[in-house]
Amino acid sequence: MSDRAFQVMPIDYASGLAELRAVRETVFVQEQQVPLEEEWDALDPLCHHVIARDQDGHPIGTGRLTPEHRIGRMAVLAAWRGQGVGDAMLLALMEQARNQGWPAVSLNAQVSAEAFYARQGFIPHGERFEEAGIQHQSMRRALHGTTLVETGAGAIAAMLAVVTHARRGLRIYTRELDPGLLDHPQVLDALRRFATATRGGEVHILVQDAGTPQRALAPLLTLAQRLPSVFTFREVREPVDRAYAAAFVANDTSGYYFRTLGHRFDGEVNLDGAGRARQLRDEFGRFWERARPCTEFRALGI
Incomplete structure (x- = not known):
């Protein structure tokens, strides 16, 4: 600007x-x-x-x-x-x-x-x-209302929209850092710009499987290591929480991208869905409180 x-x-x-x-x-x-x-x-x-x-x-x-x-x-x-x-x-x-x-x-x-x-x-x-x-x-x-997301290209666009319209907070629930989405260069660049341009910004990320992205040296982990005051990871541990099938990203305004099945990219995105975005953030918060910190992500030797 x-x-x-x-x-x-x-x-x-x-x-x-x-x-x-x-x-x-x-x-x-x-x-x-x-x-x-x-x-x-x-x-x-x-x-x-x-x-x-x-x-x-x-x-x-x-x-x-x-x-x-x-x-x-x-x-x-x-x-x-x-x-x-x-x-x-x-x-x-x-x-x-x-x-x-x-x-x-x-x-x-x-x-x-x-x-x-x-x-x-x-x-x-x-x-x-x-x-x-x-x-x-x-x-x-x-x-x-919502715009349908049907393809991988649509998923990337949805992520860019939700991240761009965040003010200070992003909540991301993912199975294993979504290869093809959270490692896409445009998405990584949007997350980097949010993290470096937003004073007091927070990106909280819940994963169901911390081991797979760690072994793969996922690019998002490299970014998070460079900006540890912004990115925080936890792994879902409770069996009832691990049974949660969906995945989503919600910002702190009124934007979200929700996928009913977390291993697929099709879903819906809405930048004006304040009520649903708040519901997803609240749901994320309940999972977050029961999850364990991923301290192993802090020193991957990358």
């Missing part, structure tokens, strides 16, 4: 066309070599559009919401990328969709931007495809 000031607001297509063109043709046509005739379509006049402007009123970003409940044409000028402009526009478009009473929105993300959308709760579905010579991934987010 940056201290550079900008503002996001709705814009009428007809009266704002010059500003929309200034951003979209710079980003898509000039930078990404999208043919001009493919950039503008018959949907544009029918869409809800937003514009981001800098403090001097110059356009720096655009996005649209189509009648088919799709977010698209998200573009930010190069000098403003990484400053929170894209997040602000995405949130504004989702708010417009909620005001329309839509249950969900979808989008086709350029693969390079997939993690950006995942952090805001969009989950990939279907196979990647090519559009205007660029690889894309379809993604979807429910605006009320």
